[in-house]
Amino acid sequence: MAVSFHSENVDFPPIKKRATANWIKTVAENHSRHVGEISYLFCDDAKILEINRQYLQHDFYTDIITFDYSENNVISGDISISLDTVRSNSQKYQTEFTDELDRVIIHGILHLCGLNDHSDSEQETMRRAENTALLLRKTMFQ
Numbered sequence: 001m002a003v004s005f006h007s008e009n010v011d012f013p014p015i016k017k018r019a020t021a022n023w024i025k026t027v028a029e030n031h032s033r034h035v036g037e038i039s040y041l042f043c044d045d046a047k048i049l050e051i052n053r054q055y056l057q058h059d060f061y062t063d064i065i066t067f068d069y070s071e072n073n074v075i076s077g078d079i080s081i082s083l084d085t086v087r088s089n090s091q092k093y094q095t096e097f098t099d100e101l102d103r104v105i106i107h108g109i110l111h112l113c114g115l116n117d118h119s120d121s122e123q124e125t126m127r128r129a130e131n132t133a134l135l136l137r138k139t140m141f142q
Helices: 017-030 045-056 083-092 097-112 120-140
Strands: 002-007 034-043 064-068 074-082
Touching: 002 017, 017 034, 017 097, 017 120, 034 045, 034 097, 045 064, 045 074, 045 083, 064 097, 074 083, 074 097, 083 097, 097 120
Parallel strands: 002 034, 034 074
Antiparallel strands: 064 074
């Protein structure tokens, strides 16, 4: 298992790398998956827009972009997270920044585990899985 965390154009967010990696591994195992190589890039809105334009031909800001390289039951991927958008979403939804960041961090993992969020029913399933993972995090690290 190798989960790495990097930042570009932003200060590194207030996460505990080892604890977060262990949480990711547990969530993956709960979805019958194993963790391969996962790389997180914490960045600003300008960088996420650049990634979105260059690789997805999308011309808009987003909180997360997940590139899935998973094979069989081993999840691997590159996950880019805009801390600017996470911060504005935490204000919009009236949540703590760290709680919103945790939700986005695990959202990418759930995509790698095979969950989608294109339809209303998929969004409901994703939200339930996020909430379950967030509860697990609280029990693991309190």
